[in-house]
Amino acid sequence: MVAKLKVHINTKIIKSLIIIDTNIRMVILSEVEQGCSSSSHSHDHNNGKQQRYDVFLSFRGLDTRNSFTDHLYNALIDAGINTFLDDEEVETGEDLKPELEDAIRSSRASVIVLSKNYATSTWCLNELALILDQRLTSDQIVIPIFYHVEPTDVRKQQKSFGDAMAEHRQKMEAETNAEERLRWGQKMDGWIKALTDVADLKGKDVKGRKEVEFIEEVVTEIRQRLGVPLSDTLPLLIGRYFRIREITSWLTDGSSSHTADILTVSGMGGIGKTSLAKYVFHSHSHTFDKSSFIEGINLRCTEKYNGLLDVQTQLYGDISKRNKLSVHDTCVYTSQIEKALAGVKVFLILDDIDSLKQLDALLGNKGFHPGSKIIITTRNTSLTEGCALFNLEVKPRHKTLNVEGLYETEALELLCLNAFKCIDPKQSYEEVIEELVKYCQGHPLALEVLGSSLHNKDIAYWNNFITKLRKESHLDIKKVLQISFDSLQSENDKELFKHIACFFNGMDREISEQILEACNIYAISGIQNLIERCLVSISQWDNSLMMHQLLQEMGKAIVREESPGVPGKRSRLWCHDESFIVLKKKKGTETLQGLVFDPKLLEKEKFHEPWHLKTDAFSNMDNLMILQLNNVQLSGSYENFTEELRWLCLHGFPMKSIPLDIPMEKLVVLDMSNSKIESFAACCTSCNPQPIEGWKKVKIRRINIEYI
Incomplete structure (x- = not known):
């Protein structure tokens, strides 16, 4: 059974309290105040008092500080148990320091190391009395350890415990101030009762045991009895x-x-x-x-x-x-x-x-x-x-x-928690928050890193930051994501990943495999490798390739690093503005394997009519295998296109027939959606292997033509 509650504690609202009905454990996933105050992550037990420690160690420094207690403390810390140990060697005054009292009251358990000289210290006896009081009033767990002393001697104040109590009594009787003598008497009664009560508890006796094994046993018992740790360790x-x-x-x-x-x-x-x-x-x-x-x-x-x-x-x-x-x-x-x-x-x-x-x-x-x-x-x-x-x-x-990404409402909460230190968006920030949540696609690390980067920043900074993200991935996020890419065992899989990031994200898996295999990429096995590496997934609805936006941005960033300042020397161009510059200035090179361009999607320049492009802009792109030109009016000889083309996409092609000089020997997919082609007889004839010279070797597997 899972329930979400709103719990009012000291006027604060814990807005996401998840109760999991397994071993009756309570898991607080997020505790934050309503509004934009700082978040709280305390784990409240014991009548609502804040608990800061798992264990308080009470011991006589003279006996065990540099031996048993030190080893026990280190073992507890190594086990992830938040432990308080007073590091003061000298006791000042008779009463406990306020910080010691506070540490005892804010601990879930106390371990009392009862050693030979324990009772000689009034501090130790005051600690013991307060610990046993907490046991009664706040259900504090108390574990006494009898360190080379007999429980009977503690209970009846015999031997070293009897000697120590006798000294305290002598000091009380020597007191000349009546009020002070009365106070001493009350303390003595409390100490005697505390020693009697602690000896009656189920404790652990170190006598005859190897200390290493004994400490290990104590730590295990403490962990078992504590159960759920303090929330600030989670x-x-x-x-x-x-x-x-x-x-x-x-x-x-x-x-x-x-x-x-x-x-x-x-x-x-x-x-x-x-x-x-x-x-x-x-x-x-x-x-x-x-x-x-x-x-x-x-x-x-x-x-x-x-x-x-x-x-x-x-x-x-x-x-x-x-x-x-x-x-x-x-x-x-x-x-x-x-x-x-x-x-x-x-x-x-x-x-x-x-x-x-x-x-x-x-x-x-x-x-x-x-x-x-x-x-x-x-x-x-x-x-x-x-x-x-x-x-x-x-x-x-x-x-x-x-493990998949967070839902939008949860992503919003995590982003706001890091950006504003509350789970609700600041007023007037709703639009930029929505845009950033969409960019992160539920990725927790991205939400945390980007949210923290935008803490205390104004809306203008947010907008500028988001614009920059579209051009350049955040370094801390990219480093984490690129570990998976770098771990790919073959160059084939790395090239496949970059192809999908730049051109095939969202495309049908079968069509993508046909194109990529024709591009000398082992796509069938490679896609499976990427799926197993959590770099790609397959949509259950339409069998399309799916890549998380942050992984896609990382893949594009890797390609961009091939030639940061000269786009024409990269292996792939997907950014319409960069493709425009390369085509306009005829700066393409033999390095290019794929290029996408649609003048309607330019950010810096706007065209209301189809853009005219001469085909000689492609004359240096000898290894171009993927070409998508949408809403472009071409002029010149198509012989300028490389013979290496495998996937040619000419959306909005303005001519009524397909030019016969388009090199199609290696083409496997021809997409001319929204074209003005009236007849496809030439291609049909070529596919039957007959008449038109030069088309006899065409191996087009898929043709898509939708008339306007």
């Missing part, structure tokens, strides 16, 4: 509640207890795979014996010589009881990881996997402990089932989840 997710619920259902499904489950989360770069995985990890990792979240694996492996070994070291350290190994061979490390994975139920998230080598090095081929769950985020949908694990007789259960 990424802000807008519009992802359905995916969270879907992954939560998969995580809590115990039907495959005899084996392990693998979930592949795929999607284009910046679409939110990592944030989604991180949210799920922090929400559920405490329910497993061991867990590990390794972020940015591909980047770590490619940026550093021993990057993969570093990733293996982190994974092994997270899931093994042993310290890291002195191993410098990835194959040897894989063997050790396999042994660790087989011995304990784990929850792993391997973020941004890009090769089978990475996957096999981290997961091996021996299988997992039953009940383990593994999430792999990747831009390559076909990767997971190619790894060695799927060669086993008993294969892991595998499920895929594709």
Whole structure:
């Protein structure tokens, strides 16, 4: 059951509170004030008090600061548990500092390290009394650790605890001020009660245990008892509640207890795979014996010589009881990881996997402990089932989840949150916001980056910024998206991607494949590779090629970089203004493979009549294979057209018959929609292989002529 509520707390309105009825957990996806005030991301429990810490550590510095408590604190931090530790060595005064009181009250749990000299400190005793009070009034979790002391000695104030309380009593009796003596007496009563009560709680005794294993056990228990972490440790997710619920259902499904489950989360770069995985990890990792979240694996492996070994070291350290190994061979490390994975139920998230080598090095081929769950985020949908694990007789259960862009209302909210620090548009900004939301097409990274770039900027700046985006992609977005392009294994697939970005986005897949195959591109296998890399998708409605606008802009930017200042030396021209300049000045070169031009779509110049163009403007374009000329009136010999043409598009062609000197030997698609052609007998004759000399070798597969 999913419900959206509006909850009033201290006059603030939490506008997007998503309650997921799984283990009765509450997931706050976004908490912001109505209007344009700053956003709030607190996680409120315990009578509405803001909680800033997961754990408060109470300990006697003299006994354990530089040993047990220090190790425990580091283990808690490494486990992602937000922990308060007072780093003051010297106690000043008898009463607690206000910041200590505040830290105790704003913690969800307290761990009390009861050591030999704990009771000698009035600060420790005051902390203990306040902690136990919070346990009663605010349901604070309290875990006592008996560090080489007996619970009975604590309960009955014997041995070192008895000696300490006797000293406090002597100090009280020596006090000459009656009011101060009374205050001491009240404190003594509170301390005695606190020591008695804490000893009666279910605690943990370190005696006879290895401290490393003991600390590990304590951390695991704390994670399990805390459950959902503080919301400020979670990424802000807008519009992802359905995916969270879907992954939560998969995580809590115990039907495959005899084996392990693998979930592949795929999607284009910046679409939110990592944030989604991180949210799920922090929400559920405490329910497993061991867990590990390794972020940015591909980047770590490619940026550093021993990057993969570093990733293996982190994974092994997270899931093994042993310290890291002195191993410098990835194959040897894989063997050790396999042994660790087989011995304990784990929850792993391997973020941004890009090769089978990475996957096999981290997961091996021996299988997992039953009940383990593994999430792999990747831009390559076909990767997971190619790894060695799927060669086993008993294969892991595998499920895929594709992350797509946000809906328009959610995209609007995310953009406004970054641009205005509220979820509603500022007055008079509606038009520019709508234009930018349309440009981003629900891409979370783009919405966040562009929104942040426009924070506190006026409308004139917005308009100028958006105009610039049409000419040049934002560098931070382009970097993320281009990782997928750079990872393509073949030049064929890279050229195919650029062709689709410039000319084929939105076109029928079958027609596109015919044209591209004729252009010496292996399109059938290449398109499948691009689909698996989340660079292209296929429309379920009309079988057309679909490329996200940001990916298309990135592809065009790559082509533009071939010759930034001289368009005629690029491989492709799709911008009508640039094509106009190249054709007008006859600056085309043999580098050009494709060109699109329609004078009606020019931004800088306007033509009300068909534009006249001499065919000799194409005389230097020897390798031109794709030519789209719409609403252009040509004059001169068509022999100036290259014989390499595969796709010729002449919308609005003004002549009544097709010139016989158009080179058509390699042409596969001729599109003359909205033309004035009255008869196509010549072409029909040529297709029958007869009369007209020079047309006998024509292999046109598709002809489209629509009369005006």
